[in-house]
Every structure is written in C-alpha cells, then in structure tokens.
Amino acid sequence: MIEARNISKAFGDHEVLKNVSTSFEKGQTNLIIGQSGSGKTVLMKCLVGLYTADSGEIAYDDQIFSEMTEKEKMVFRKEFGMLFQGGALFDSLSVEENIMFPLNMFTKQSFEEKRERVNFCLKRVNLENANKLYPSELSGGMIKRVAIARAISVNPKYLFCDEPNSGLDPRTAGVIDNLINEITEEYGMTTIINTHDMNSVLEIGEKIAFIHEGNLWWTGNKHEVLHSDNKELNDFIFASELTRRLKK
Amino acid sequence: MIEAFRRPDKGSVFRKQLMFEFQSLGIESLGIVLFISAFTGGIAALQTAYNIDTPLIPLTMVGFVTRQSIILEFSPTVISLILVGKVGSRITSEIGTMKVTEQIDALRIMGVNPANFLILPKITAAMIINPVLIIFSIVVSLLGGYLACEISGLVTLADYIAGLHYQFNPFSITYAIIKTIVFAFLITSISGFYGYYTEGGALDVGNSSTKAVVNTSIFIILFDLILTQLMLV
Ligand SMILES: Nc1ncnc2c1ncn2[C@@H]1O[C@H](COP(=O)(O)OP(=O)(O)OP(=O)(O)O)[C@@H](O)[C@H]1O
Ligand SMILES: [Mg+2]
Numbered sequence: 485m486i487e488a489r490n491i492s493k494a495f496g497d498h499e500v501l502k503n504v505s506t507s508f509e510k511g512q513t514n515l516i517i518g519q520s521g522s523g524k525t526v527l528m529k530c531l532v533g534l535y536t537a538d539s540g541e542i543a544y545d546d547q548i549f550s551e552m553t554e555k556e557k558m559v560f561r562k563e564f565g566m567l568f569q570g571g572a573l574f575d576s577l578s579v580e581e582n583i584m585f586p587l588n589m590f591t592k593q594s595f596e597e598k599r600e601r602v603n604f605c606l607k608r609v610n611l612e613n614a615n616k617l618y619p620s621e622l623s624g625g626m627i628k629r630v631a632i633a634r635a636i637s638v639n640p641k642y643l644f645c646d647e648p649n650s651g652l653d654p655r656t657a658g659v660i661d662n663l664i665n666e667i668t669e670e671y672g673m674t675t676i677i678n679t680h681d682m683n684s685v686l687e688i689g690e691k692i693a694f695i696h697e698g699n700l701w702w703t704g705n706k707h708e709v710l711h712s713d714n715k716e717l718n719d720f721i722f723a724s725e726l727t728r729r730l731k732k
Numbered sequence: 733m734i735e736a737f738r739r740p741d742k743g744s745v746f747r748k749q750l751m752f753e754f755q756s757l758g759i760e761s762l763g764i765v766l767f768i769s770a771f772t773g774g775i776a777a778l779q780t781a782y783n784i785d786t787p788l789i790p791l792t793m794v795g796f797v798t799r800q801s802i803i804l805e806f807s808p809t810v811i812s813l814i815l816v817g818k819v820g821s822r823i824t825s826e827i828g829t830m831k832v833t834e835q836i837d838a839l840r841i842m843g844v845n846p847a848n849f850l851i852l853p854k855i856t857a858a859m860i861i862n863p864v865l866i867i868f869s870i871v872v873s874l875l876g877g878y879l880a881c882e883i884s885g886l887v888t889l890a891d892y893i894a895g896l897h898y899q900f901n902p903f904s905i906t907y908a909i910i911k912t913i914v915f916a917f918l919i920t921s922i923s924g925f926y927g928y929y930t931e932g933g934a935l936d937v938g939n940s941s942t943k944a945v946v947n948t949s950i951f952i953i954l955f956d957l958i959l960t961q962l963m964l965v
Pocket of ligand 1: 518520522523
C-alpha cells in the first residue's frame with residue numbers, strides 16, 4: 485500500500501496540490517483521474533520523490549518514504565517501475581537495450597536470460613520484432629508501449645503509469661489496460677495509473693481517486709463512479725455524448 | 733553534482749561506458765586536432781622565420797620558438813579550447829536533452845544515480861584520452877613546422893632540428909600534460925554540470941550549451957594563468 489498524507493505542492497505561488505490524502509492498494513490498479521492540468525502528474529512525481537512535497541508525508545507499506553535520505557530512496561527505488569507521460573526512452577539505446585537497461589544495472593542474469601525477458605515483455609505489449617529499432621524510429625504509441633515494457637521488465641513491486649494509453653487506438657489501449665491489470669494481480673504489485681480515459685476508468689478502475697483543481701475531490705471504484713452525485717465528478721465523467729448515453 | 737564523484741554502481745557497466753567515451757570524446761576528435769595542429773605548427777614556423785630579419789639571430793631560433801610555443805601553450809591550451817567547442821557543447825546538449833525529456837528522471841526512478849552514471853565516465857575518459865590527443869598534437873605541429881620550412885626553403889632541416897633540441901627541458905612536456913588533464917576535467921565537469929541543471933525545453937538546452945562553452949573557456953584561461961604561475965615561475 486502507498487499512502488499520501490496531507491500532500492501540498494506549489495510552484496512559486498501556483499498551488500498545484502492542496503492537502504491531498506489518499507491511499508493506493510496492493511494488488512489493485514489504482515487510478516488517479518482528473519482534467520488536464522489538475523495535478524495528476526505532479527502528485528505521481530511527489531509519490532516517487534521526483535518532486536519534494538512542500539508538506540505532508542509519503543508512506544510505502546510501513547516505511548516513510550518522504551523521510552528517507554536520497555541514498556536510501558535510491559536503493560528503495562529499485563522496486564519501482566515507472567512509465568513517464570512522454571515515454572522517456574533513452575534515445576541512444578535501441579528498444580531492446582532500453583528494456584534491458586534496468587536488468588543490466590541490477591541483476592546478474594546472463595545475456596540470454598535478459599534477452600528472453602525482453603522478448604517476453606515486448607510480446608506482452610504486442611511489439612515482437614521491434615528489438616533493434618531506435619526510439620526515433622518508433623511511433624508515439626510504440627514509444628508508450630516500449631516504455632511500459634521497460635517499466636515492467638524488472639517485475640517492480642510498485643508500478644507507476646502516467647497516462648499509459650493516451651495516444652493509443654482504443655484497441656491497443658484496451659490491451660495495455662488489461663496487461664497492467666493482469667500483472668498487477670498476478671504479481672501483487674501496487675499499481676497507480678494516471679488517466680483521463682473513460683474506458684480505462686470503467687474497465688480497470690478498482691480504486692479511483694478524482695483530483696479536481698489540486699484537491700482530492702472523490703474516491704470510489706468503477707461501479708460507484710457511474711452513480712455518484714458529485715457534480716464535478718459527473719461533469720468530468722459524463723463530458724462526452726457516449727458516456728451520457730451510457731448513463732441512461 | 734557531488735554525486736557524480738561517487739564510486740560507480742556497477743563496474744562492468746562503467747567500463748563499457750568508459751570505452752564508449754574514449755571513442756566519442758577522443759578518437760572522434762583526433763581528425764580536427766591533427767588538422768589544426770599541422771597547420772598551426774607550420775604557420776608558427778613561417779611567422780618566426782619571416783620575422784627574423786637580422787643575421788644576428790640564428791635561424792635555429794625558428795625550431796626553438798616553434799617548439800616552445802607549441803608545447804607550452806598551443807597544444808595544451810588552444811587545443812583544449814577547441815575541444816570545449818567540440819566535446820563540451822556535445823556533453824551539455826546530450827545531458828541537457830536527457831534532462832528535459834525526463835530520461836534523467838527515468839534513471840533516478842530505476843534507482844540509478846544519474847549524475848554519477850552519466851558524467852563520471854566522461855570526466856574519467858577525457859582525463860585519460862586528452863593527454864594522448866595533446867601528445868599527438870605536439871608531434872604533428874612540430875612536423876608541420878618542419879614541412880613549412882622545407883617547402884618554403886627558409887630554414888634547413890638541420891637548423892630546424894637543432895632549434896628543436898636547443899635548451900630542451902623535458903619538464904615542459906610534464907607541464908603540458910598536467911595542464912591538459914586539468915583542462916579535461918574542467919571541460920567535462922562544467923559542461924556536464926550545465927547539462928544536468930538544464931530546465932525547460934530544446935531552447936534551454938541550446939542556452940545551456942552556450943553558457944557551458946563560454947564559462948569553460950573562461951575557466952581554462954584562468955587555470956592556464958594559475959598553473960603557469962605555479963609550475964613555471
Ligand atoms: N515543474 C513545474 N513548474 C511549474 N509548474 C508546474 C510544473 N509541473 C507542473 N506544473 C503545473 O502544475 C499543474 C498540474 O500539472 P500536471 O502536469 O500535474 O497536470 P496533469 O493533471 O498531469 O495534466 P495532464 O492530464 O495534461 O497530463 C499545471 O497547472 C502545471 O502548469
Ligand atoms: Mg500529466
């Protein structure tokens with residue numbers, strides 16, 4: 485379980501997160517939803533320590549992450565996998581080398597074992613045979629998928645995905661959602677996904693936190709989300725014709 | 733940035749990176765270094781020869797002056813300044829781009845120490861390979877000087893060689909190498925620093941590169957003065 489306790493974060497005098505407290509469960513896909521610019525990415529970066537919150541505490545299971553030294557955090561992060569909103573693939577490395585990178589750094593596996601793991605991960609994101617391509621040769625959606633493969637290559641205990649399926653066609657998006665959902669259950673990971681994709685919300689939203697203008701506005705699951713009477717949540721969820729029809 | 737100087741996380745990875753940096757910082761700079769050295773050596777010899785217009789100064793002075801200016805100043809300092817433009821700006825833009833595209837954050841999330849992982853191999857590689865480049869530069873410059881004398885017919889080979897040997901103090905080579913090592917450290921650490929602390933986008937990467945080149949050049953000249961005072965005076 486990951487807990488955010490009273491997290492506030494401002495950039496200059498722009499308050500992005502205002503006293504956010506919520507928890508994310510082990511073995512479940514936890515979603516953070518909210519409008520563009522509401523603070524999802526900032527919250528996720530606070531959770532992993534890329535941003536330091538101005539106040540509040542971050543706890544992983546029974547360890548207070550926000551109080552660790554930078555060196556302790558570095559060791560702790562070997563259990564992390566993260567997909568950045570822009571992919572953040574190493575552009576001097578091929579797809580295979582990107583996915584192998586964390587394995588090279590922290591495991592003593594033979595090249596063959598690592599290669600097998602790479603192929604396994606690539607297969608799960610539907611990208612067999614892309615091993616030798618470089619990031620500049622990939623489409624936007626392929627970059628996302630390689631980044632997911634890299635994030636899951638070390639079987640992380642904590643998986644963070646910042647908009648894993650934005651920019652993907654609905655079918656691939658579904659495949660990715662299900663993949664993340666499956667591995668989360670299979671390996672008992674604690675997974676957090678930032679998204680504003682309604683399909684994801686309704687498919688895999690086991691625990692949903694809705695962020696509105698930097699505040700934690702609502703929490704619930706995919707069943708409750710359709711029947712809430714929270715106005716801002718409804719404005720967000722039922723913004724499109726399709727979802728309005730679905731409600732009826 | 734202090735983080736850059738810790739022991740690397742994994743030795744085998746570090747060695748692999750080091751080999752790569754020898755290639756990209758050293759071998760890929762060899763062409764430009766040799767080209768500039770050959771011509772500058774020739775030009776230094778010709779200018780000295782043309783400026784000796786009294787028979788009171790022997791023509792062996794040409795070899796002597798060329799040798800002194802090449803070993804003491806041209807090869808270690810000017811070539812290092814050229815490497816600031818070639819190698820330093822490249823390091824800043826490489827690391828700066830990684831910073832603004834979150835690749836450095838990605839490293840950090842994996843539990844890697846990014847400053848150490850990215851900058852230490854470059855600093856180490858440059859401090860080893862630049863002295864080699866400078867030795868090549870000295871040899872090729874002196875050869876260039878010889879060729880210029882030969883082609884112009886102003887100075888005989890015997891005079892030139894005699895000049896090269898005249899009052900030769902091997903310490904000048906040590907001095908050149910020490911300067912080069914210090915400059916190599918300045919080039920890689922300052923440009924690494926500017927890359928690492930880049931914020932923003934592509935435009936900011938360009939700005940960082942410019943700042944890195946300007947500041948490294950200033951530091952090199954300052955350290956040139958300091959080292960000269962310490963070692964030669
Ligand atoms: N490094 C930063 N410096 C200053 N302001 C920032 C920084 N990062 C984010 N912000 C501001 O914080 C707010 C929230 O940004 P954030 O990236 O968290 O949004 P988001 O919910 O992830 O949106 P999206 O769905 O578009 O990715 C925005 O108003 C943004 O301008
Ligand atoms: Mg975002």
